[in-house]
Amino acid sequence: MKSDNKLRNSSKGQNAQPLLEVEDLHVSFDVRGGEVQAVRGVNMVINKGEVVGIVGESGCGKSVTAQTLMRLIPSPPSRVKKGSIRFAGEDVLKKSEKEMQQLRGGRMGMIFQDPMTSLNPTMTVGRQITENLIRHRNMSMKEAHKRGVEMLNLVGIPLAETRMKQYPHEFSGGMRQRVMIAIALACDPELLIADEPTTALDVTIQAQILEVMKELRSRLNTSIMLITHDLGIVADVCDKVIVMYAGQVAETGTVHEIFTNPKHPYTQGLLESIPRLDDDKSQPLVPIPGTPPDLIKPPTGCAFAARCKYTMDICTRVDPGLFECSSTQSARCWLNHEMAKEVHA
Template sequence: MDKLLDVKDLKVSFNTFSGEVQAVRGVSFDVNKGETLAIVGESGSGKSVTTKALMQLLPKPQGFIKDGQILLEGEDIVQKSEKEMQKLRGQDISMIFQDPMTSLNPTMKVGTQIMEPLIKHQKMSRAKAKERAIELLELVGIPDASTRITQYPHQFSGGMRQRVVIAIALACDPKLLIADEPTTALDVTIQAQILELMKDIQRKTESSIIFITHDLGVVANVADRVAVMYAGKIVEIGTADEIFYNPKHPYTWGLLGSMPTLDNDGYDLIAIPGSPPDMTDPPKGDAFAPRNEYALKIDEELEPPLFKVSDTHYAATWLLHEDAPKIEPPESVKRRMQGIANTGTAPGVAKDGEK
């Protein structure tokens, strides 16, 4: 597959009164054309900062890219000026933010907000932009689109507002769509509709998607590949099947163990003990070691590299070293993995358990 995005050793920091917060510490990943990559992890793991860095939307001067490359179709966009980035945003890369009410301007009609990027980037006339705005509202499943474009955001429900935000993001047919927890503020039923809508839109537009979430359950049916982040680093990356059925990092085990399924069979959800580290002074060795019941002595001294599990699967844990003791995921995680398979919530698994 052709690479659309290639992020190499990205480091992002924030200057604060307490010192330099090392929010992203050497992250590398790529996204192929037409692929969905999910980035998962707890709040504070660096997911949103990573994607804001991709669009150069870090709050300045506090936030800055310290090092690394962001190659969009082979061109490094880290060095681009704000004026150059304004041409890229909306046209080549678009973002769907978490809360539609803060993304939409309450004083502007919905149609005007959709037309704005079309007029700016596509140089469309107002009449042509209005036609396209109606098409986009129909694409995202809003009925009576020709009437709704004349209404204001407060006249839409939460789910409908999120559909409007998606329509704005899709207006200029971007090559890469970044969805930053786009369903967190919505109820479960609307959540499922929005996820299905994004999958359908991707099939029609062949765009690539980076999906940010703290909820592995949301990822199960949307992602082709999954990157698990902790303390500003990717600790495991692989295909969705590999992450759900053959996880190797204890942090991934913890995320899976805390994820409810329809087939919990009466077992309690397992919480990950402790809290993420203070990123003004990242710990020596493996940042997850203080919360990891399977931590080895070497975890306190040396940071683990990304060990190769397969051609598509890598995990940063000393448990994968050839001299490490062989430790299996806890039973709670195995049951959760089996529950995913039984209920068909993971990729490629039918509800009756047949492939």
Template sequence: MEPILDVRDLKVSFRVRGGEVQAVRGVSFQVNKGEAVAIVGESGSGKSVTAQTIMRLIPSPPSVIKDGSIRFMGEELLTKSEKEMQRIRGKHIGMIFQDPMTSLNPTMTVGRQITEGLIKHQNMSSQSANRRAVEMLKLVGIPNPEDRVRQYPHEFSGGMRQRAMIAIALACNPAMLIADEPTTALDVTIQAQIMQLMKDLQKNLGTSIVLITHDLGVVADMCDRVIVMYAGKVVETGTIREIFKHPKHPYTQGLLRSLPRIDQRKDEPLIPIYGTPPDLIKPPAGCAFTDRCEHAMHVCVLHDYELFRESDTQLVRCWLMHPLAKEAAR
């Protein structure tokens, strides 16, 4: 079965005064129809740049797509014009942005922001689009949707604004939804509600979801696979069970150690990942995680390792997976 999204060897840089920031350095992954995939990693790992490049939303200049391919439903997105991308955004790919207060238009009612895409992509009349807007607000759990469609974003709470963003993204029944840190500005209770809402929508509508987050904890109950990024590269990918139960890359292990657990004792401290990510204007020749890795070897400084296939579904970019390293460990 052909994947709905196929990203191959994507390289994106930003030209700045000090040089060229290599934000995305050869990222490859696939998303199947109806699948939920999480892309996780620290701030600056290239998650959001990857998502915005898929949508063709990064400004150029200063950004430059150096190489790669992004195929969506069999069509190459990187060769499409802005007019062609406008037909795809909203209709075939929806996106939930990180901060709904800055993403929603403060001068337009929430209802009008939902109907805008319906009228443009679905050729609906204003009356039909308004009815659909009410249905969408009801679908995402906003009370009194008939009244709320006439209100402005500042009249909504933070959780309701995020729900409104989801309603806008899903109004045209897109085949894929990209959610970029959708719960960052929300409290824990609202976070759980938003994640459950997205899970229900995926189940009921069959929408493929790409969830961008820095928190592995929010993806455990929702996603099928996890892609771990560090310094612009994919360092590990696998199923939820493989990543949470059998993480192989030291960075993935570090992310999991830094998460609080229900069974954790009060006197048991969390273990942080010490150090900082590398400067991507001059990225290291070898593994970018070397300076922060407790298992680093001399070869890690000189050369980066290719993705090693641990299983049919788990890939790891680490010299510890090399047959000689495994033999030495034994």
């Protein structure tokens, strides 16, 4: 059965309450060479207390989708051509900038990919944490300062009281990333969008940060959108996975479904390219051949057809849309059509 409606909720039961609902989202950038169609018809639902992993190659639209949810991409050159974004039942795209400022940092928090360009170099890290708390939680300066010290300790920054008085350039790359995480978590947001939150951190601190996220989800029922290239983190933390390719959702499903029974050749390729500890080390990794398509001129039909070993004639002519593979899993691939022949890798 074919479905291009909103992606189904994860298997948290019929009582799952949607916090974020994205429907048919299209985002483009107007550049000198034409229109870059960065996001093309993305649908997703994140329930309260749910952790959803967004994976895919660089340039597939993960970060553009996330920043559009918080209305952080300048317009122009970007523009939302079509679609809707609802947060807790409210239409995000219809909110004024003043209303969005109240939403960002308070009910919605974001950990950015590059902390050096996200932190203000002219302000101490302490002030950057406390101003959020004063604005969104109506704390006094003393209360906000105390909370800021607690957050720096929470993300593993030693001598937190002293560090509150220092500037971003006085921190290492990994330490700046931890400051960004502290700012995003300080107000206990309902939705945390984490864009590659552990990229600049060593494995020990990565584990600590992931534990902080798990605790936040457990204690406050916080929903988390986790954008990452690390499928190991996805397997450890997430309930549901959305695989993106060329600005579209290629596949979605529970963590168990995606890792044990992927239905899209691109998802299969991502899993095959992961090194495994239980395999013979002499076995080479299996890369996905080719490169992603040019989104100024997206291909007709399936965007992955040029790189897929199962490509059929219809793949190059007609976009397959999302086929429902189960009540919680969908894949954008003609191999999931009821008339398609079974294939073996």
